[in-house]
Amino acid sequence: MASSGDFPKRPKTSSFQFASTFQGEDALRTGEWVLSQDPKYEGQEARVRVERCDLEGGVFHGDYGLLLDESHKHYGVGATLPKPVDNTGKDLVLQYEVQVRGGANCGGAYVKMLRGAAGEDMTTLNNDSPYSIMFGPDKCFRDTNKVHFILQHQNPNTNEWEEKHFGNAPKIKDDGGFHVYTLHIKKDDSSFDLYIDTEMISSGSLLADMKPPLVPPQEIDDPEDEQPEDWVTEAKIPDPFAVKPDDWDEDAPKKIVDEDAEMPEGWLEEQEEIIPDPSSTRPDDWDDEEDGDWEPTMIVNKACDEAPGCGKWEKPLIANPAYKGKWSAPKIDNPDYKGEWQPRKIPNPAYFDIESTEPSHVDPITGIAVEIWTVDGGVWLDNFVIGHDIGDALSLAEQTWRPKFKAFEAVKAAEKKQKERERAAKRSERGSNEAIASWNSKMMTTSRLLADKARPYVPAAAAPALDAAAENPIAVVGTMLAGMLVMILLSVFKTRSRSSSSSSSSSNRSRAKASAPPTEAGGDNEGSGDEGEGLGDDNHIKEEEEHEDEEEEEEEEQEQEQEQEQEQEQEQEQEQEQEQEGEGEENGEDAPVNNWDKVGAAADALEGEVEEPAPISST
Known part of the structure; x- marks a missing residue:
């Protein structure tokens, strides 16, 4: 972005x-520029001031x-030239800068080059x-949008002034943003060029392109x-013998929906x-009795520029x-027709020989004024120049x-990137919301379909x-997931309970072996000594181990029997479902499955499998 040093404190003029x-x-304050005292501009002393350029940063x-x-105000302010500017035998160049803060919607920002006494007071x-x-920009919504170039020209024969x-x-x-408008009238061929931002935008001829000529x-x-x-001017007349056809419908509308x-x-x-x-x-000084009912400034809705249309749509x-x-x-042809009547021609008293004048010459300029009505506020004008050299004007611009224009464009580019990021974020959020909405819709449709199929098999109290x-x-999916989690936890708890029970039994057996009295060996042979006593202990341990193996085998057999019973129950349920489906197909409809019975059976089976946890020993 440009720095404050890019702008000369006093441009060369x-x-x-x-x-x-x-x-x-x-x-x-110095009186170089003076406010009009006409009642039309009353109160403008508080609205017109010299102020610094408004640019972010x-x-x-x-x-x-x-x-x-x-x-929503009229403005009238101007400056008297030190001496009149006469472009006899010379080009004429006018240039100034404009910024309409917030963008132009409805209002003028043009200037008038006053002549005679009008520019002196x-x-x-x-x-x-x-x-x-009169030269410069003027816009009012979509009705007016142009850079005015108007001459007040005096006819040398009639001395009348005409625009x-x-x-x-x-x-x-x-x-x-900041823009500079330039007008260049050339003395050689009476042509002219209009520049915007130092680029020639349009050109024309004073002799061929002004209206009226x-x-x-x-x-x-x-x-x-x-x-x-x-004098008969009608070339054709209605056929007096023609008759309207019977099928001619005069009431049919010209247009239909x-x-x-x-x-x-995308229509909004x-x-x-x-x-x-x-x-x-x-405004604080707005008076409803004098100024009428205040209404806010109306602007073009920018959202409509990116859409095919706005407002209520009708076919x-x-x-x-x-x-x-x-x-x-x-x-039919009129037999009395004489042709178009034309009045005779006479010499035009207002006509003058262009060779006897200098078309590019304008009446000497004595003052420059801004006399406008604008709905827009914040009209900022600067660097007014009148001269004879287009190169000097463009160099001053x-x-x-140029520095202000570049800085403003940089700010605008940064704002555009920020808006693009915000739009991208909104599009992403909208896509996520649409996906969620689509998923919810599918879930709702599926759940309603399943409910309709299950309704004949559900008790009235459960409807x-x-x-x-x-x-x-x-909520149903959440409940099902919660139920599955409970079943998993119960299964884990059951497994741990079995392991705890097995460990407890083993520990109890170990304690029983340790506390049991010595077993007599060899009948009355008490004097067998340490060797006989050790042999008795080994036999006792072996018997205990065999007993434990038998208990484990019994537990495994019981578990296998329970698993086989569950498999048989599942096979029976599947056969019942297949029989119901077969009956439904014979009747031409799908047979709904009574899921409530399946859930109950599974719960009963699970309840039978769960064992009570082993008591915790106090030792």
């Missing part, structure tokens, strides 16, 4: 006949311009003040010549094309193939306008619960 850059002392805090601050400035040239408008005026720049026609119709009373039409995708029915500016505020009308309209007799489950499938 010595080559111009007039220049006002608003650098240095306040131009309103304050990079041009040293650049000052003329600010017309408030919206700015306190009397009004809409009727005579001027030589001549450039008919091919270009469009303005309305993005809220700069030079009036050489002959005109005689205003006193009258058409004879017996296109019933096949569909609203274009809830949006309006023109909306109130949310930043518009009622379009199309031509009615059955339409014939009101019947009328066909035309590169010094004063409300079935309906609730169908309308809230997510």
Whole structure:
């Protein structure tokens, strides 16, 4: 971004006949620029001031311009030239900078080059003040959008003043940024060029492209010549012998509604094309009795620019193939027709020989004024120059306008990237929401279908619960998952209980062996000694181990028997389901499965398998 050093404190303007850059002392306080005292602009003292350039970051805090601050107001302010500017035998160049803060919606930002006494006393400035040239941007929504170039030209024969408008005026720049407008009138061939931001946008000729023409026609119709009373100008007349056909329907409408039409995708029915500016505020000095009811500034809804349309959509009308309209007799040649009457021509008193004048010459400019009405507030103007060299004007623009333009474009580019990131985030969020909504919809459809199939097999008392489950499938899925988790936990608990029981039995047997009295061996042979006593212990341990093996084998056999019983029960249930399905197919419909019985059977089986946990020993 540019720094404050990019802007010259006092741009070089010595080559111009007039220049006002608003650098240095306040131009309103010094009297260089004067406010009109016409009642039309009453109160503008509080709305017009010299203010620094408004750009994010304050990079041009040293650049000052003329600010017309408030919206919905008339403004009249101007400067008297030190001496009149006469372009006899010379080119004429006008240039100034404009920023309409927030973007141009409805309002003018043009200037008037005043002539004669009108430019000598700015306190009397009004809409009727005579001027030589009016030039600059003007826009009002979609009705007006042009860079005006208007001449007030005096006819050398009649001495009457008449406005001549450039008919091919270009469009303005309305993005809220800084723009420079330049007009160059050439003395050699009476042509002219219009520049926006130092680029030539349009060109024309004072002799060929002004409306009405700069030079009036050489002959005109005689205003006193009258058409004879017996002059017949109708070439065709209705056939007096024609008769309307019997099948002619005069009441059929010309247009009918296109019933096949569909609203274009992306049409914004809830949006309006023109909306109130949310930043518009009622001025503190607004008087309803004098100024009327205050209304906020209306702006173009930018959302509509990216859509095929806004507002309520209605099916379009199309031509009615059955339409014939009101019947009328066909035309035939008029035997009394004499042709089109034309008045005789006479010399035009306003005509003048272009060779005797200098078309590029305009009446000497004595003042420059901003006399406008604007709905937009924040019209900032700067660097007014009048001279004879287009190169000097464009060079000045590169010094004063170009740095601001680059800085504004950088800010705008950063804002655009931020908006793109926000739009991408919204698109991603919208896609996720749509996926969730689609999944929910499918779940709802499936749950309702299953509920309808299960309804004939569900007891009447359970019907409300079935309906609730169908309308809230997510809760049902959650409940099923919770049930599965409980079954898994019970299975784990059962396994651990068995392991604990087995460990407890083994521990009890070990303690019993340790506390048992010695077993007598060899009958009355008590004197066998240590060798006989050790042999008795070994036999006892062996018997205990064999007993434990037998218990484990019995437990394994019981578990195998239980598993076989469960498998048989499952096979029986499958056979019953197949028989029910077969009966349903014979009846031409799907047989619903009674899932409630299956759940109950599974619960009973699970309950029978769970063992009580072994008591915890206190030792």
